[in-house]
Amino acid sequence: MQARFARMPADGANIQEIAHAARSLWHDVDAALSPIIGQRGVDALFKRSLYLRHSEYPWLASVYADSFFRNDFAALQTALLLQTSATAAAANSALLQTFYDLLAKLIGDSLTEQLLRSVFDHPYSGPTVQEISP
Amino acid sequence: MKTDKAKINRLHTGVPGLDEVLGGGLPEFSFNLIAGSPGCGKTTLANQIMFARATPERSALYFTVLGEPSLKMLRYQQQYDFFDSEKVNRAIRFVNLSEDMATGDLEKVLARIVGEVETHEPALVFVDSFRAVVRASQRDGGSHRELEDFVQQLGTLMTTWQATTFLLGDYSTEGEANSNPIFTIADGLILLRQSVQRNSVVRKLEVTKMRGQPTLAGIHTFRITDAGISVIAPVQFDVPAESGAGMPDPPRAELGVRGLDAMMGGGLPRGYSLLVAGPSGSGKSILASAFLAEGARLGETGIIAAFEQRPTQSRGPVMAELIESGRVGVVNTRVPGISIDEIAILIIREIQRLKATRVVIDSLSGCELALAPTFREDFRESMARMVSALASTGVTVLMTSELEDRYVDLRFSPYGTAFLTDAIIVQRYIEIDSHLRRVMAVVKVRNSAHSNQLHLFHIDADGIQIDEMLINRDGILSGQPTRVPGLSGRHIDADDH
Numbered sequence: 001m002q003a004r005f006a007r008m009p010a011d012g013a014n015i016q017e018i019a020h021a022a023r024s025l026w027h028d029v030d031a032a033l034s035p036i037i038g039q040r041g042v043d044a045l046f047k048r049s050l051y052l053r054h055s056e057y058p059w060l061a062s063v064y065a066d067s068f069f070r071n072d073f074a075a076l077q078t079a080l081l082l083q084t085s086a087t088a089a090a091a092n093s094a095l096l097q098t099f100y101d102l103l104a105k106l107i108g109d110s111l112t113e114q115l116l117r118s119v120f121d122h123p124y125s126g127p128t129v130q131e132i133s134p
Numbered sequence: 135m136k137t138d139k140a141k142i143n144r145l146h147t148g149v150p151g152l153d154e155v156l157g158g159g160l161p162e163f164s165f166n167l168i169a170g171s172p173g174c175g176k177t178t179l180a181n182q183i184m185f186a187r188a189t190p191e192r193s194a195l196y197f198t199v200l201g202e203p204s205l206k207m208l209r210y211q212q213q214y215d216f217f218d219s220e221k222v223n224r225a226i227r228f229v230n231l232s233e234d235m236a237t238g239d240l241e242k243v244l245a246r247i248v249g250e251v252e253t254h255e256p257a258l259v260f261v262d263s264f265r266a267v268v269r270a271s272q273r274d275g276g277s278h279r280e281l282e283d284f285v286q287q288l289g290t291l292m293t294t295w296q297a298t299t300f301l302l303g304d305y306s307t308e309g310e311a312n313s314n315p316i317f318t319i320a321d322g323l324i325l326l327r328q329s330v331q332r333n334s335v336v337r338k339l340e341v342t343k344m345r346g347q348p349t350l351a352g353i354h355t356f357r358i359t360d361a362g363i364s365v366i367a368p369v370q371f372d373v374p375a376e377s378g379a380g381m382p383d384p385p386r387a388e389l390g391v392r393g394l395d396a397m398m399g400g401g402l403p404r405g406y407s408l409l410v411a412g413p414s415g416s417g418k419s420i421l422a423s424a425f426l427a428e429g430a431r432l433g434e435t436g437i438i439a440a441f442e443q444r445p446t447q448s449r450g451p452v453m454a455e456l457i458e459s460g461r462v463g464v465v466n467t468r469v470p471g472i473s474i475d476e477i478a479i480l481i482i483r484e485i486q487r488l489k490a491t492r493v494v495i496d497s498l499s500g501c502e503l504a505l506a507p508t509f510r511e512d513f514r515e516s517m518a519r520m521v522s523a524l525a526s527t528g529v530t531v532l533m534t535s536e537l538e539d540r541y542v543d544l545r546f547s548p549y550g551t552a553f554l555t556d557a558i559i560v561q562r563y564i565e566i567d568s569h570l571r572r573v574m575a576v577v578k579v580r581n582s583a584h585s586n587q588l589h590l591f592h593i594d595a596d597g598i599q600i601d602e603m604l605i606n607r608d609g610i611l612s613g614q615p616t617r618v619p620g621l622s623g624r625h626i627d628a629d630d631h
Contacts, residue, residue, distance in 0.1 A: 037204045038230035107208045110219040 006093040009085040019080040022092040026073040028119045029099070036115065049098040057091045059083065142346055145298060148186020148216070149179065151365030155339070155354050157347040160322065163296055164345065165289040167264075167316060169305040170326030175337060175358055176302045177207060178214065179326070180260050182362040183300070185216045188225040192257035195250055195297075199231045199263060207262075214362045227254060240284045247288065251295050259292055264303035264316070285316050321345040326356075334506040336471045339365055355473050366476045369523040383582075387492065387530045390428025391421060393600035394559075397576045397585040402557060404491075406580070407521050407531040409554075412561030416572055417593050418534035421559070422494040423453050424597050425532045429492040430461040436492035437484045437529075439465040439477060441500025463488045471506040474516030478523050485527050493529045499536035521554045556580040561591075564615055566607075573604065 005025070008018050026046070034042045047064060054060040059079055066075035080088040104112040144159030153159045160166065160183075168176045180196075188194035198204045208228070211217050222228070227250075234246045251259065285301075292299040301316065305325075317323060323343040329336045339356050341349040356365040386401030395401040402408050410418045426436040436456075440449075456462040463484045467477060481493060495501060502513055509516065524531050533555065558577040563570050574591050576584045590601040607615035 034230065036228040036230055037208070038198075038232045040232065041203065041205050041230070106205055108212055108219070111208060111212060111222060114219045114222050 005096065006089050008089045013085065013089075015081060015083070015085045015088055018085055018088050018092070019077045022080055022088070023073045023077040025092075025096070025119070026076065029096075029116065030073075032116055032119050033103075045099055045102050048102055049095050052098050052102075053091070053095050056094065057087070060091065060095070144347070145187060147183045149182050149363050149365060151354070151356070151367040152339075152363075154367035154370065155341055155350045155365055156322075156344055157349040160298060161344070161346055163293050163298055164321040165292060165299045165301075165319070166322035166324065167301050167303060167320040168324045168326065169303045169317075171328065172304050174326040174328050175356070175363055176304075176326060177262055178211065178358060179324070179363050180262060180300055180302055181211045182214070182216050184226060184258055184260060185218055185221060187258055188221060190225050193224075193254060194226045194258035194260065195254055195256040196226060196228045196260045196262065197231050197247060197250075198228060199235050199261065204228060204230050204232075213360070215360055216362045227256075240280060244284060244287060244291075248291060251291070251297065255295070256297055259297045259299045260302065261288075261300070262302040264301040265305075282316075282319075285319050289319050317343075329508050331507040334471060334508065336473075336506045336508050355471070355476065357471075366473060366479060368475050368519065369478045369482060387425075388428050388432070389421070390424035390431070391598045391600065393589070394421075394574075394598070397587070397589070397600075398557070398579055399576075399582045399584040402530060402532075403579070403582060404530050405525060405528055406556035407525060407533065407554065408557040408559065409533050409535055410559045410561065411535045411537040412574075413537055413563060416561040416563065417591070417598055418536075418561065419449065419496050420593060420597055421561075422496050422532050422534055423449050426462050426492055426494055427452050427456060430456050434491045435460075435488045436462045436494065437465060437481055437488065437490045438462055438494045438496065439467055439481055439501075440494075440496050441467055441504050460488070463490065467501070467504050472504055473509045474501075474505065474513070474520050477501065478520040481520075482523065482527060485524075485529055491529055493524060493531045495531065495533040497534040497536055518554050566615065574600070 005021070008021065013021070030039075030042050050060050050064040054064060059082065063075045063079045076092075080092060083091065100112065100116065103116075107115075143162040144153075144156075145162055146153055146159050147156070168179055170176050184194045184196060198207060212219065229250050231243060231246060234243050247259075247261075288301075289299070301320070303316070320343065322345065323341070325340045325342055327338050327340075329338050337356050337358065338353045340353045350367060352368070354365055354367060356363050384403040384405055386395070386398075387404050388395050388401045389398065410421055412418050422438075426438060429436045438453075438457075453462065457464055465477070465480045465484055467480075469476070481495075484490065485493065498517070502510060505513070521531070537560070555578075557579045559574060560577050561572060561574045564573055565571070572591050572593075573588045575586070575588045578584075587603045589603050592599050592601060604615065606618050608618055609615050
């Protein structure tokens with residue numbers, strides 16, 4: 001899976017734009033899901049995604065620690081700003097993919113796609129339906 | 135003066151059997167409570183109704199309040215066939231109220247519900263679970279009065295917004311259910327419970343209240359399968375017109391045993407139920423098979439509800455072929471927690487599917503054993519209902535009944551079910567010259583002349599063969615007949631009556 005988000009550097013986006021887009025995208029994910037599964041449900045999935053990806057991107061550990069309480073994704077944006085454009089885009093793309101996979105494992109691909117369709121139709125979103133591995 | 139009354143539409147629930155129990159469906163804009171102990175199927179029932187009814191034009195709002203975390207609910211509910219992901223966010227919106235509820239402020243919760251209802255104008259609203267609302271309110275020092283106000287407001291609001299509403303709640307005791315003010319406010323009250331007797335668990339549903347319409351009183355069983363919930367509503371039937379003096383004799387159904395039809399006065403009148411009673415191994419099932427095979431020979435289809443034997447393998451090649459070719463349908467009775475009502479529904483469904491004219495229930499003894507213990511107490515009443523229901527379809531029924539041979543009295547059924555049937559054939563073992571022989575007699579054929587003779591019979595590769603009448607013996611029913619001096623037995627022909 002190669003997320004469209006990961007292509008942002010190649011499209012000429014700088015790190016500020018990438019970090020901002022990442023935070024904005026997570027807000028959209030939150031807005032789409034928290035009315036349905038609750039704020040706590042979204043927080044728990046986000047933290048689990050951070051945990052699963054922090055061995056690959058150790059600096060995500062600080063986001064994990066910071067997001068113990070209500071997460072507005074500011075900690076993620078801050079951490080991304082300290083990375084190169086390529087690393088930040090790749091890390092956020094991986095994080096989105098993990099989040100999507102976790103949710104799909106719980107409620108199925110079909111419903112996950114249904115709930116996140118509006119978010120992932122965004123030009124800089126993470127996985128598209130076609131890109132999701134079975 | 136205008137006299138037009140408000141018309142209450144009844145909504146089909148999409149839950150098999152529930153509309154019948156509700157008296158035709160759910161009243162539109164009603165405020166309902168689905169209550170029961172944890173795990174009894176409240177959330178499944180609510181989701182099933184919602185997915186059946188919701189459309190983008192007449193959408194549903196499902197408020198989840200912990201309780202069951204929404205993620206888990208979505209995970210498990212989508213295992214059911216009725217769950218359609220495509221409807222989510224189009225026709226159905228799940229709204230999580232757990233954070234609002236955490237504050238314990240019912241005003242805030244109500245405001246949130248109002249906001250969502252105003253935005254989406256749903257036709258259906260669900261609040262799952264209401265128990266969580268009660269707990270949250272009480273934890274934060276809320277009074278009973280406050281809760282009552284909340285429910286009252288919610289009920290009024292939903293009705294004025296023209297939404298049919300369901301509150302789901304965990305209530306473990308009926309005392310609690312009856313004393314809670316919410317139950318007074320609700321228009322409809324559906325109680326779910328799980329009845330445990332020995333190691334058998336049966337799910338039961340009761341509609342204790344449904345304003346403005348007659349519901350089917352009583353406790354009804356329901357099942358949860360991959361398809362969701364199905365309620366076993368009692369079989370509804372019209373009482374068939376009585377045949378009596380002056381009525382033409384009904385046509386007869388041949389039994390497929392040479393000589394036996396003559397003993398019956400020309401076969402079994404169609405639409406009758408026949409009880410074949412006898413001890414183990416006396417040939418009841420063979421007679422039942424002959425009855426179905428004869429029907430098939432005449433171009434009729436039949437149904438068999440078999441409880442002891444494996445119907446396809448143990449009844450010989452003829453029956454196996456009839457089942458294989460679809461001329462005899464088999465009702466699967468190997469279902470845990472089954473009731474007579476459910477068996478009746480399964481049989482009637484098969485009768486309609488195959489346009490069957492003959493039904494065999496083999497045997498009542500096995501049937502009783504197959505029932506969940508909770509249904510055994512009402513065996514006779516349920517059997518009476520089933521026999522009447524089957525009779526209302528016009529089929530001819532043959533039931534077998536295991537009868538322990540007692541030579542001190544003449545009995546036909548251990549259940550007192552003999553009175554239910556229009557005709558009775560009894561089979562017994564007797565001892566003659568140190569041999570165990572079988573005898574058969576027609577005991578009763580309602581409104582019809584019949585033979586009262588006891589006939590020996592034997593079973594060979596072609597089935598039951600009626601032999602001579604025992605005219606030279608006394609005390610046959612004692613099991614040990616004695617020879618009457620000076621008389622000899624004679625062989626009878628089928629028409630020899």
